[in-house]
Amino acid sequence: MKPDSLHKLRSWFVGFPLLWPVVGLVALLAFNVIYHPGFIALEVRDGHLYGTPVDLLNQGAKAILLAIGMTLVIASGGIDLSVGSVMAIAGALGAMLAKRADMPLVAVIVLPLFLAAAAGLWNGLLVARAGIQPIIATLVLMTAGRGLAMLLTGGQNPAFERPGFIFLGNGHLLGLPFAIYVVAAALAVSGLLLRRTALGLFLESTGDNERASRAAGVDARLVKTAVYVVSGVCAGLAGLVATSNIKQADPIRLGEMMELDAIFAVVVGGTALTGGRFTLAGSVVGALLIQTLTQTMFYLGVPPPIAPVPKAIIVLAVCLLQSARFREDVVRRLGRPLRR
């Protein structure tokens, strides 16, 4: 190959930001298929599609929903540690409302989302108006949130039997789990708003340089407040799906450690924690990558509590690969024997 075309090929690779996340996901899937050929088997039972790939999308729905909101927050230069607690709050309210027969289904779904939006607004105001660091501002709700969720349910884990609400996390539509449609809709809406309007541009400029974008007429405060509201709604939706999955409220365990999965998905997907440029598609791939990793551990017979170890190693490796200094170090170390 001529050096010129080689260069072109290389720049295409480098210019494709999703390359590494996709390579990672494909490699992990390939490993699974080799190790366990039944991994990609799909079958139709009672008109519904079953199989591991469907499971990955269905189980990954919550992580993808959280990752959408987290991507926007991180793009604005912030972080949202409260998403797990907000999931618990929304799930708790949803379960309490679902227990009341006189409550219309719309209210059972919409009221918890409003509460989650309010929680996000609270975070947003602390960050954008009060000027508190995002880690700390959202830490407050992360600490107090589960207590509030317990308050909503009176410290119980009430079960409910509301067909409409249970459908959200367990039902099927056109052969596929309903949760997949929820995720697709959330992705379509956020993708259209961010890439077909100027909102995405405002967000990237705010995260990149808040002062400059304010000087250019972008209401940076409004943008920063809004991303936390979106993150709250996404977390609320994920909380409703998770609550529907288990058919009861669980203020303590629901969404536990999910904030880490969400941050992991965004970082692995290629959005830098310093804010600015973001990729929603990358975050979706990142979320699927974690879900596949979790599933792989399950197939390998690794006890679930040990599964965080490989997650930690991968997220650290990804961050190191993004660090310019680390790449320099590696190149120097690899280059040394050649020079000798």
Added chain:
Amino acid sequence: MSRLSFAATAAVLVLLFGTASVLYPGFFSARVVANLFGDNAALGVAAVGMTFVILSGGIDLSIGAVLAFTSTFVAAMIERHGVPPLAAVALGLAIGAGFGAFMGALIHRYELPPFLVTLAGMFFARGMAFVMSLESLGISHPFYRKAATFGIPLTDRATLNAPALIFLAVFAAGAIALHAARFGRDVYAVGGHEPSARLLGVAVGRVKIAVYALSGACAALAGVVATLRMGSGNPAQGTGFELDAIACVVMGGTLLTGGVGSLPGTLTGVLIFGTIQIALVFDGRLNSWWARIVVGALLLIFIVFQKLLARAARRRA
């Protein structure tokens, strides 16, 4: 400014303790005070390490997982591998310090965000705790039993137990290192303004690695304290522990931006946290989840208060 902040924290502690003493008969006693130290020893020890990290401008989210790992590691070494208790504890502390130093080195050398590296460290240490044992492991070694029941009697009903003594010793050592030694001045300098500290000749890298190593060692010691208190090592314990420790440090007047704060403040923060917990037990009507809500609310109040103080100071300047 930091003095005013500390005064506010101390006032809150006195107010809380005073209110509880009036409301609940038997609250105002040497026994409650001794329990305050004993019950919160693990939190206090870890909060001392966390204070150094936050003062240097960083954060350590891995301490709860390191606590769980060390407690399980020590229990497994003693019970399964017949390692002498003191050697097992020393090994556990060394691993904690080494783990912290490794995270510090990554943070410094590759300029990675501290919260991300220690978040990964949290995942890793939590998983490794379960690698040591999937369930809680009891420690039946006679020496360990004896150490757990050791205590210095204050009155006939109040005893400073071994965890409380460890807490006080760690606090004293930390206070000397931070407020009376060169290391402490270096930590403040790095947290205050890193480029200036470097120009002044502070070995910034060494300081940053040292604070994370210290925090790792403190978290490991907190794990040892937990085994003393419970007589077992449990890989599932300590979730949310890092938040409690950060809350104590912040309530104590240490700014999360680094460079401002003190260890006596952190001690006061830990005692506020403990007083709320004991008061809820004395009350009996309020459930334990109220503790989380109250701590969250106090955290917010202190952060806003500090923000206002900083704004006032800037206006004067």
